[in-house]
Amino acid sequence: xxxxxxxxxxxxxxxxxxxxxxxxxxxxxxxxxxxxxxxxxxxxxxxxxxxxxxxxxxxxxxxxxxxxxxxxxxxxxxxxxxxxxxxxxxxxxxxxxxxxxxxxxxxxxxxxxxxxxxxxxxxxxxxxxxxxxxxx
Amino acid sequence: xxxxxxxxxxxxxxxxxxxxxxxxxxxxxxxxxxxxxxxxxxxxxxxxxxxxxxxxxxxxxxxxxxxxxxxxxxxxxxxxxxxxxxxxxxxxxxxxxxxxxxxxxxxxxxxxxxxxxxxxxxxxxxxxxxxxxxxxxxxxxxxxxxxxxxxxxxxxxxxxxxxxxxxxxxxxxxxxxxxxxxxxxxxxxxxxxxxxxxxxxx
Numbered sequence: 032x033x034x035x036x037x038x039x040x041x042x043x044x045x046x047x048x049x050x051x052x053x054x055x056x057x058x059x060x061x062x063x064x065x066x067x068x069x070x071x072x073x074x075x076x077x078x079x080x081x082x083x084x085x086x087x088x089x090x091x092x093x094x095x096x097x098x099x100x101x102x103x104x105x106x107x108x109x110x111x112x113x114x115x116x117x118x119x120x121x122x123x124x125x126x127x128x129x130x131x132x133x134x135x136x137x138x139x140x141x142x143x144x145x146x147x148x149x150x151x152x153x154x155x156x157x158x159x160x161x162x163x164x165x166x167x
Numbered sequence: 168x169x170x171x172x173x174x175x176x177x178x179x180x181x182x183x184x185x186x187x188x189x190x191x192x193x194x195x196x197x198x199x200x201x202x203x204x205x206x207x208x209x210x211x212x213x214x215x216x217x218x219x220x221x222x223x224x225x226x227x228x229x230x231x232x233x234x235x236x237x238x239x240x241x242x243x244x245x246x247x248x249x250x251x252x253x254x255x256x257x258x259x260x261x262x263x264x265x266x267x268x269x270x271x272x273x274x275x276x277x278x279x280x281x282x283x284x285x286x287x288x289x290x291x292x293x294x295x296x297x298x299x300x301x302x303x304x305x306x307x308x309x310x311x312x313x314x315x316x317x318x319x320x321x322x323x324x325x326x327x328x329x330x331x332x333x334x335x336x337x338x339x340x341x342x343x344x345x346x347x348x349x350x351x352x353x354x355x356x357x358x359x360x361x362x363x364x365x366x367x368x369x
Binding site: 135136138139142143146147148149151152155156159160162163164167 | 202206207208209210211214216217218223224225226228257258259261263
């Protein structure tokens, strides 16, 4: 998978992780995705720092979608605003899978957000969103 | 839709209701691949999260403050949404909390409500697995009575009174397998669900 805008993805990851150290961020991502992310720690570090455009280990949109959900859950845990979580999540997904597919996935979040007024409910939604994309 | 549920009524978390809730939850999981869990949701009643394909598992998060009767109603309502394909592709169904304004997808919830009513009264669900107890489906008088708000409350009070008498007389062992006991159980279950979701009545 080639990252289309490495700098924007890096900024989005830094915003969503809100000051978390890279190691803690990567540990949490592995936890949230039940170890299903094929990316190694070093590559994730490089992506978060905007130092690479190549994420060879990721070869399916499903993995990108899991990363998108996991990063937004992290944003909820860091108590970011709902708007910020949605914007940065969209940027991550678009950076990985391109805008057309990202828009398709993001459409549900955009339609669901106005119905949720509580960050905890958003987190529940994101956790379930991630779960349905976990491999069987 | 869930916004129509009446909150604040006394709960009848009877063993019969809990058993029925568990049976429906299992049915959703085995037949519709809906995994259910409960979480403290302050602003919504339930969320059904789906992926892009019908054959993939779906997740239902139900507010832990929902009573057992409300959960039963939500399962039937969610099954109706799934039957109508409202959750595909990648559409999250949000059931609002009581008193919340209707969402923009109100027409979809209305459609689901109509189908849920048909399922509940055994008009579409051939196996009767998601509907009200079979006895109630065969009992048009009870169905008609439950359509009136005043009668609903009276019937509920009457049935709860009958249950008290049943236990006070200490005849539950002798009558446990009787038709009377089965009738009382089914009627209480049906009435409890229709009381929290009156839109299921005619």
